[in-house]
Amino acid sequence: xxxxxxxxxxxxxxxxxxxxxxxxxxxxxxxxxxxxxxxxxxxxxxxxxxxxxxxxxxxxxxxxxxxxxxxxxxxxxxxxxxxxxxxxxxxxxxxxxxxxxxxxxxxxxxxxxxxxxxxxxxxxxxxxxxxxxxxxxxxxxxxxxxxxxxxxxxxxxxxxxxxxxxxxxxxxxxxxxxxxxxxxxxxxxxxxxxxxxxxxxxxxxxxxxxxxxxxxxxxxxxxxxxxxxxxxxxxxxxxxxxxxxxxxxxxxxxxxxxxxxxxxxxxxxxxxxxxxxxxxxxxxxxxxxxxxxxxxxxxxxxxxxxxxxxxxxxxxxxxxxxxxxxxxxxxxxxxxxxxxxxxxxxxxxxxxxxxxxxxxxxxxxxxxxxxxxxxxxxxxxxxxxxxxxxxxxxxxxxxxxxxxxxxxxxxxxxxxxxxxxxxxxxxxxxxxxxxxxxxxxxxxxxxxxxxxxxxxxxxxxxxxxxxxxxxxxxxxxxxxxxxxxxxxxxxxxxxxxxxxxxxxxxxxxxxxxxxxxxxxxxxxxxxxxxxxxxxxxxxxxxxxxxxxxxxxxxxxxxx
Amino acid sequence: xxxxxxxxxxxxxxxxxxxxxxxxxxxxxxxxxxxxxxxxxxxxxxxxxxxxxxxxxxxxxxxxxxxxxxxxxxxxxxxxxxxxxxxxxxxxxxxxxxxxxxxxxxxxxxxxxxxxxxxxxxx
Numbered sequence: 001x002x003x004x005x006x007x008x009x010x011x012x013x014x015x016x017x018x019x020x021x022x023x024x025x026x027x028x029x030x031x032x033x034x035x036x037x038x039x040x041x042x043x044x045x046x047x048x049x050x051x052x053x054x055x056x057x058x059x060x061x062x063x064x065x066x067x068x069x070x071x072x073x074x075x076x077x078x079x080x081x082x083x084x085x086x087x088x089x090x091x092x093x094x095x096x097x098x099x100x101x102x103x104x105x106x107x108x109x110x111x112x113x114x115x116x117x118x119x120x121x122x123x124x125x126x127x128x129x130x131x132x133x134x135x136x137x138x139x140x141x142x143x144x145x146x147x148x149x150x151x152x153x154x155x156x157x158x159x160x161x162x163x164x165x166x167x168x169x170x171x172x173x174x175x176x177x178x179x180x181x182x183x184x185x186x187x188x189x190x191x192x193x194x195x196x197x198x199x200x201x202x203x204x205x206x207x208x209x210x211x212x213x214x215x216x217x218x219x220x221x222x223x224x225x226x227x228x229x230x231x232x233x234x235x236x237x238x239x240x241x242x243x244x245x246x247x248x249x250x251x252x253x254x255x256x257x258x259x260x261x262x263x264x265x266x267x268x269x270x271x272x273x274x275x276x277x278x279x280x281x282x283x284x285x286x287x288x289x290x291x292x293x294x295x296x297x298x299x300x301x302x303x304x305x306x307x308x309x310x311x312x313x314x315x316x317x318x319x320x321x322x323x324x325x326x327x328x329x330x331x332x333x334x335x336x337x338x339x340x341x342x343x344x345x346x347x348x349x350x351x352x353x354x355x356x357x358x359x360x361x362x363x364x365x366x367x368x369x370x371x372x373x374x375x376x377x378x379x380x381x382x383x384x385x386x387x388x389x390x391x392x393x394x395x396x397x398x399x400x401x402x403x404x405x406x407x408x409x410x411x412x413x414x415x416x417x418x419x420x421x422x423x424x425x426x427x428x429x430x431x432x433x434x435x436x437x438x439x440x441x442x443x444x445x446x447x448x449x450x451x452x453x454x455x456x457x458x459x460x461x462x463x464x465x466x467x468x469x470x471x472x473x474x475x476x477x478x479x480x481x482x483x484x485x486x487x488x489x490x491x492x493x494x495x496x497x498x499x500x501x502x503x504x505x506x507x508x509x510x511x512x513x514x515x516x517x518x519x520x521x522x523x524x525x526x527x528x529x530x531x532x533x534x535x536x537x538x539x540x541x542x543x544x545x546x547x548x549x550x551x552x553x554x555x556x557x558x559x
Numbered sequence: 560x561x562x563x564x565x566x567x568x569x570x571x572x573x574x575x576x577x578x579x580x581x582x583x584x585x586x587x588x589x590x591x592x593x594x595x596x597x598x599x600x601x602x603x604x605x606x607x608x609x610x611x612x613x614x615x616x617x618x619x620x621x622x623x624x625x626x627x628x629x630x631x632x633x634x635x636x637x638x639x640x641x642x643x644x645x646x647x648x649x650x651x652x653x654x655x656x657x658x659x660x661x662x663x664x665x666x667x668x669x670x671x672x673x674x675x676x677x678x679x680x681x682x
Contacts, residue, residue: 030633163651253595
């Protein structure tokens with residue numbers, strides 16, 4: 001990126017104003033400040049992550065040995081349905097929106113977001129959706145038990161009667177509408193509120209990854225909202241899917257048109273986070289920035305055209321086309337991986353905790369990606385369809401991608417949000433436990449799946465090695481639990497006792513590091529000149545201190 | 560820097576073109592199937608129209624944020640929860656739809672009032 005243009009002086013903005021009075025809970029929960037909306041969305045999503053994780057642990061405990069231990073088959077069905085639904089609709093999608101709402105305006109040098117009320121309403125719709133879905137457990141019929149995919153006619157009113165299933169459908173509509181609302185606010189912010197000098201090609205990688213994510217959200221999410229609304233109408237007696245024998249395939253088309261892109265929605269922003277983390281901790285610019293932007297656009301567009309690979313076994317889609325597009329995904333993915341590796345190869349790497357989680361993302365997601373090529377091939381997919389092989393594959397993309405990416409984001413930006421550093425020893429313990437847990441939990445599932453153990457079953461054949469592999473997987477799941485526990489201890493401890501971080505503890509490259517930690521209501525007192533996607537690194541290379549350029553002291557913690 | 564023009568439609572248009580190309584490639588494979596080209600082609604058309612709309616609106620970029628928001632918007636929270644109640648009424652019965660609908664009307668009025676007050680404060 002060129003740094004030879006004449007440098008304008010730092011742009012003074014509004015002076016930091018705001019009260020030091022501690023905000024009440026009501027003020028926080030109804031705030032129009034993008035940072036508060038982002039933060040409450042992230043915290044709420046993380047609570048749902050803990051809830052979904054608890055459901056997963058219960059299932060893994062049941063599966064530790066053959067036979068039914070403490071769950072009935074129907075309860076097990078409810079648990080895997082709510083686990084998958086929680087992780088997608090209530091954790092992964094909202095959390096990437098929350099991270100975007102907090103950090104995209106900061107990276108763009110904006111003082112606010114466009115349509116803050118829409119983003120705030122989005123948060124409340126997500127929360128209301130989650131509570132509605134979970135209130136199914138309180139009904140006589142129990143919670144929904146047809147899987148997060150709600151395949152028709154499994155989800156119709158004859159097969160799955162009861163209010164719990166209705167609550168689930170309505171909850172999904174609410175949560176997805178909430179995420180869509182937040183995405184629209186983000187899109188409008190990126191379009192309208194960039195700082196002086198912040199052209200599109202000067203937006204940081206994370207902001208780009210959020211923009212591309214928003215494209216997928218505005219295209220795919222309305223389809224799910226409509227599909228779910230029609231499902232609820234069908235359940236209430238208006239024949240929609242039940243009006244024709246092809247209704248079940250129509251449902252799958254509509255669902256997967258949302259359901260596959262959503263997998264990318266929940267990890268694309270974290271590709272951006274990981275790219276920036278790797279660049280910052282390799283002390284250089286991200287390698288091939290512009291090529292990576294184009295590859296992100298291409299990657300996301302192709303991801304809209306691969307939904308049919310979930311339907312190979314139906315024989316109702318063009319398997320050749322969907323196999324082709326699913327395999328082509330490798331090209332943009334490879335470009336991004338090349339960018340990660342080339343950035344590290346030429347850098348002076350610091351192995352701080354955010355970097356470890358970023359490397360964990362790169363390694364674990366690779367397993368998910370490579371096994372994705374296998375299931376993109378119809379003959380192989382027929383063999384492993386609906387088995388634990390598929391469960392292992394998507395958990396490497398979702399746990400390896402979304403969770404490790406999110407932990408990279410949290411460890412990277414925690415100092416910015418709270419003004420304090422996380423403890424590195426606890427952070428590294430978290431990383432080791434999560435990484436080991438991810439391998440021990442999900443690797444055995446590949447073997448189980450390729451031998452034919454079907455997913456979504458509460459019991460399995462009492463074969464010696466199946467028991468061993470399942471027990472191993474359960475041990476791994478509890479290792480992950482310990483990792484999450486270590487993380488929570490670290491957060492609680494660091495909020496009180498953590499070292500003050502100052503505005504820029506990592507020598508960051510992007511604008512969010514040019515303000516206090518945490519940032520004031522209007523985000524910036526002054527902005528440095530923006531001449532590339534790494535404005536702070538540009539200044540450092542000119543021998544200037546980016547913080548002094550915007551009137552901050554290195555140790556300044558609060559506005 | 561208010562009013563500086565930095566067009567934002569090109570990436571959306573490029574993305575729409577990618578989708579259109581993927582649809583065109585698919586036409587070789589899809590045969591008489593309708594769902595697949597309709598979904599993918601529809602998405603491409605939607606995105607291209609959106610990009611065109613963005614290109615034509617010519618809204619300017621406002622670097623300093625372009626406005627002042629109130630610190631909080633309780634009316635928005637009220638409205639969102641009312642809409643959620645109305646939706647839940649689909650499962651629990653018309654009585655909740657009516658209550659939620661009524662609350663939503665109050666919420667809309669409160670949001671409009673907030674926006675008016677915000678506009679007047681900005682003058």
